[in-house]
Amino acid sequence: MKEKIIVENLGLKYSDGTESLFGINLRIQANKITALIGPAGGGKSTFLRTLNRLNDLADVAEVSGKVLIDGVDVLDPETDVIALRRKVGIVFSRPLPLPLSIYKNISYGLEVAGEKKREVLDEAVERALHLAQLWEEVNDRLDDPAAALSGGQQQRLCLARTLALKPEIILLDEPTSALDPISTLKIEDSLDELKKEYTIIIAPHNTQQAARVADMVAFFLQGEVIEYDTAAKIYTKPQDSRTQDYITGKFG
Amino acid sequence: MSGNKLKISEVLITRGIQFSGFSSILFVLMILYFLIAQGLPALTEVPLGELFNTRWYPIEEYYGILPLILGSLVVTLGASLVAIPLGVLTAIYIAEIAPSWAKEILKPLVELLAGLPSVVLGFLGILVLSPFLRDTFHLPTGLTALTGSLLLGMIAIPTIVSISEDALNNVPEIYRHGSLALGATRWQTIWGVTVPAARSGILTAIMLGVGRTIGETMTVMMVTGNAPVMPDSLRVLFMPIRTMTATIASEMGEVASGSPHYHVLFFIAVVLFLFTLIVNIVASNISSKQMKRSERILS
Numbered sequence: 001m002k003e004k005i006i007v008e009n010l011g012l013k014y015s016d017g018t019e020s021l022f023g024i025n026l027r028i029q030a031n032k033i034t035a036l037i038g039p040a041g042g043g044k045s046t047f048l049r050t051l052n053r054l055n056d057l058a059d060v061a062e063v064s065g066k067v068l069i070d071g072v073d074v075l076d077p078e079t080d081v082i083a084l085r086r087k088v089g090i091v092f093s094r095p096l097p098l099p100l101s102i103y104k105n106i107s108y109g110l111e112v113a114g115e116k117k118r119e120v121l122d123e124a125v126e127r128a129l130h131l132a133q134l135w136e137e138v139n140d141r142l143d144d145p146a147a148a149l150s151g152g153q154q155q156r157l158c159l160a161r162t163l164a165l166k167p168e169i170i171l172l173d174e175p176t177s178a179l180d181p182i183s184t185l186k187i188e189d190s191l192d193e194l195k196k197e198y199t200i201i202i203a204p205h206n207t208q209q210a211a212r213v214a215d216m217v218a219f220f221l222q223g224e225v226i227e228y229d230t231a232a233k234i235y236t237k238p239q240d241s242r243t244q245d246y247i248t249g250k251f252g
Numbered sequence: 253m254s255g256n257k258l259k260i261s262e263v264l265i266t267r268g269i270q271f272s273g274f275s276s277i278l279f280v281l282m283i284l285y286f287l288i289a290q291g292l293p294a295l296t297e298v299p300l301g302e303l304f305n306t307r308w309y310p311i312e313e314y315y316g317i318l319p320l321i322l323g324s325l326v327v328t329l330g331a332s333l334v335a336i337p338l339g340v341l342t343a344i345y346i347a348e349i350a351p352s353w354a355k356e357i358l359k360p361l362v363e364l365l366a367g368l369p370s371v372v373l374g375f376l377g378i379l380v381l382s383p384f385l386r387d388t389f390h391l392p393t394g395l396t397a398l399t400g401s402l403l404l405g406m407i408a409i410p411t412i413v414s415i416s417e418d419a420l421n422n423v424p425e426i427y428r429h430g431s432l433a434l435g436a437t438r439w440q441t442i443w444g445v446t447v448p449a450a451r452s453g454i455l456t457a458i459m460l461g462v463g464r465t466i467g468e469t470m471t472v473m474m475v476t477g478n479a480p481v482m483p484d485s486l487r488v489l490f491m492p493i494r495t496m497t498a499t500i501a502s503e504m505g506e507v508a509s510g511s512p513h514y515h516v517l518f519f520i521a522v523v524l525f526l527f528t529l530i531v532n533i534v535a536s537n538i539s540s541k542q543m544k545r546s547e548r549i550l551s
Binding site: 054085099109113162 | 427430431435436437440445
């Protein structure tokens with residue numbers, strides 16, 4: 001099994017001393033859905049945002065260790081973060097597209113990279129909307145403002161705009177926490193289809209979602225990875241008592 | 253007993269607050285009434301053709317207010333050309349780019365500029381700016397429309413900066429992150445997402461800043477030379493001009509009450525009032541549109 005991301009001894013401190021990561025070691029496999037579970041404040045978001053260097057924007061005091069994507073350390077200051085972010089896309093928990101039209105939201109990432117050809121953009125927009133299972137619902141009103149869509153549609157639009165860049169890795173940070181069950185199901189269905197082509201890391205907003213979608217599960221607790229194994233093992237016979245307590249709902 | 257007393261004091265407080273609220277409306281209405289009552293007779297005393305003429309020389313009963321209106325417009329336009337780019341870019345710098353220590357220095361400084369009395373700015377204009385312009389452009393006098401424009405720009409900038417900056421800060425962080433996560437650079441994010449999202453707030457800021465410059469009196473009176481010359485070409489920037497506000501301020505003290513000159517001065521005030529009213533209406537229309545849009549996004 002190919003390992004897409006190798007995280008070695010990753011540590012992170014914010015300058016105000018809050019939520020940090022301590023010695024994280026993870027080997028994330030290509031074409032699998034890896035779920036990061038654990039109570040809030042455990043470092044899942046921080047971990048995801050380290051993978052595409054979005055943490056550069058936050059008040060981070062210190063990052064140590066290595067994050068190797070396809071063998072290249074992305075924490076290296078020389079890394080081209082623009083290219084990295086195109087390769088490692090992210091969907092946030094708030095379903096809030098950019099204040100542009102539906103079409104523009106998807107073409108935006110391509111346009112800022114210098115793509116001007118209308119045919120290329122048209123094709124990319126249609127493809128991305130199909131992948132995010134949104135095409136049927138919006139193909140007759142691509143020029144409407146994205147804000148006019150429902151919450152679930154907006155989140156699928158956010159997924160589509162990420163897919164339009166043809167990333168290799170997709171990070172999802174509680175992508176369905178603001179959505180109704182039907183929209184949630186649609187996103188989960190898309191993920192199952194998408195993992196054939198992409199490596200997916202998701203921080204689900206509850207453990208049940210992880211159980212539904214994930215191949216691999218990592219349990220984050222207070223900045224540490226307590227246990228990392230296949231979803232089947234984590235949910236049937238976890239090695240650590242804290243994992244056991246968390247998935248059975250004793251805390252969190 | 254005490255319950256009754258409580259009720260009475262409650263009523264008194266309510267009435268007191270109500271009175272304050274209504275009194276400010278009353279003051280505005282009274283100002284409007286006196287302006288119109290004193291200004292409208294000008295229309296009967298001076299023929300319209302003479303009123304909207306190009307010669308202002310009240311001692312010989314030439315009451316053409318066109319040079320004054322255009323004088324105000326020229327200075328306001330010049331000030332806008334200075335203040336809009338500088339103000340908006342400063343706001344973008346403070347809100348989007350500056351590290352926090354620079355923010356902490358810049359924000360109070362901009363507020364300080366806002367609190368600077370206009371007479372002080374005018375003083376600086378006379379002392380520093382106008383000799384500088386005179387020597388640089390070899391002008392007969394440094395008291396010109398350009399001098400007034402530059403200084404009025406300084407007056408509009410704090411308004412434009414602080415309101416634009418608020419608008420930029422109100423842009424949800426997730427827009428910026430979304431844009432950056434899609435591989436946009438910082439500049440692409442600012443121009444492509446953040447500024448367009450704050451567009452209506454920035455337009456409101458510009459209108460309010462421009463509104464301040466139209467009504468500004470002291471600075472322009474001190475530095476524009478106060479010659480009621482009809483602006484007819486770009487040359488006028490380097491010549492003395494006179495604005496509506498400066499005319500009212502300098503002549504009102506010496507005019508005979510009830511004379512045509514007196515009524516014409518009030519008529520100028522009515523015109524000025526209409527200008528600022530229009531600017532304010534446009535500004536508040538823009539900001540109410542903005543509210544509707546943010547409501548839609550949040551819902």
